[in-house]
Amino acid sequence: MENNKLSRREFMALSGGTLVQIGLPGAFVKLSHAKNAELASELRPDGRLRIPPGQEAVESIQKMGGMSGPGLDPEWRLQIKGEVKKLTTFAWDDLMQFPQTDLLCDVHCVTGWTLLDSRWQGIRLRRIMDAVEVKEQAAFVIFEAHAGYTTSIPVSEARKDNVILAHTFSGKHLHKSHGAPLRGLVPDLYFYKSAKWIKGIKFSAKDELGYWESGGFSNTADPWKEDRYK
Ligand SMILES: Nc1nc2c(c(=O)[nH]1)N[C@H]1C(S)=C(S)[C@@H](COP(=O)(O)O)O[C@H]1N2
Numbered sequence: 001m002e003n004n005k006l007s008r009r010e011f012m013a014l015s016g017g018t019l020v021q022i023g024l025p026g027a028f029v030k031l032s033h034a035k036n037a038e039l040a041s042e043l044r045p046d047g048r049l050r051i052p053p054g055q056e057a058v059e060s061i062q063k064m065g066g067m068s069g070p071g072l073d074p075e076w077r078l079q080i081k082g083e084v085k086k087l088t089t090f091a092w093d094d095l096m097q098f099p100q101t102d103l104l105c106d107v108h109c110v111t112g113w114t115l116l117d118s119r120w121q122g123i124r125l126r127r128i129m130d131a132v133e134v135k136e137q138a139a140f141v142i143f144e145a146h147a148g149y150t151t152s153i154p155v156s157e158a159r160k161d162n163v164i165l166a167h168t169f170s171g172k173h174l175h176k177s178h179g180a181p182l183r184g185l186v187p188d189l190y191f192y193k194s195a196k197w198i199k200g201i202k203f204s205a206k207d208e209l210g211y212w213e214s215g216g217f218s219n220t221a222d223p224w225k226e227d228r229y230k
C-alpha cells in the first residue's frame with residue numbers, strides 16, 4: 001500500500017483495533033482503472049481535482065460501521081447547545097419545517113474511497129444556525145452522535161452551501177447503517193467529519209477533538225491536501 005494511504009498496521013495502532021469502524025481498505029468495488037484514469041483529469045467547478053490525491057472512485061457508498069443509533073424513533077431529538085442565542089431542541093417535525101435542500105456531491109473517505117455524484121437531501125446547516133442565532137464568538141461546530149462519537153468543523157466550513165444535515169440518500173430515507181434519522185454531511189472534508197446518528201450540535205469558541213481526530217487522524221481533514229493524519 002502506498003505510504004500516504006492508511007496502512008492496516010498503522011490504522012490498528014491508531015484505533016486500538018476498532019478497525020471495523022472505519023472500514024477495510026480494498027473491501028469495496030472500485031470503478032475500472034480506465035474510468036479512474038479518466039476521472040483523474042477532471043476538475044470540479046472550483047478548479048480542484050475531481051478525485052483528490054490518493055483516492056479511488058468506487059461504485060457505491062460503503063457501510064463503514066460505527067455504533068448505530070435508534071434510526072427513525074419518535075423520541076429522537078436534535079439538541080442545539082453552546083454559543084447560540086436560542087437554545088433549541090428540534091423534534092423531527094420541526095426540522096421538516098425548514099426548506100429542504102437537494103445536494104449532489106462527492107464524498108471522500110480517509111481509507112481511500114471516493115463516491116462521486118452521491119445524491120442527498122436535508123437541511124442546510126446554515127439555516128439552522130440562522131434560526132438559533134449562533135453568537136459571534138462561536139468558532140467551531142461540534143456534532144454529537146450516538147454512543148459518544150463526536151467530530152468538529154470550523155464555523156466557516158459549516159456555513160457553506162454544501163454542508164447539510166442529511167436524512168435522505170439516493171432518494172430514500174437514510175438506511176440506519178448510514179446514520180438514520182439524521183447525519184451531518186460535510187462533503188469537502190474527509191467523511192469522518194460527517195457524523196452519523198447525530199443527536200446534538202454544539203457551537204463553541206474552542207474546538208474539541210473528535211473521535212477519530214483524538215486517535216491520530218487530522219482535525220482539518222482536507223482531502224486535497226491529503227491531510228489524513230496529524
Ligand atoms: N456516529 C458515527 N458517525 C460516523 C462514523 C462512526 O463511526 N460513528 N464513522 C465515520 C466515518 S470514518 C466514515 S468513512 C463515514 C462512513 O459513513 P457510511 O457508513 O455512511 O459510509 O461516517 C463517519 N461518521
Ligand SMILES: [Mo]
Pocket residue numbers: 022023064109110111191192
Ligand atoms: Mo472513514
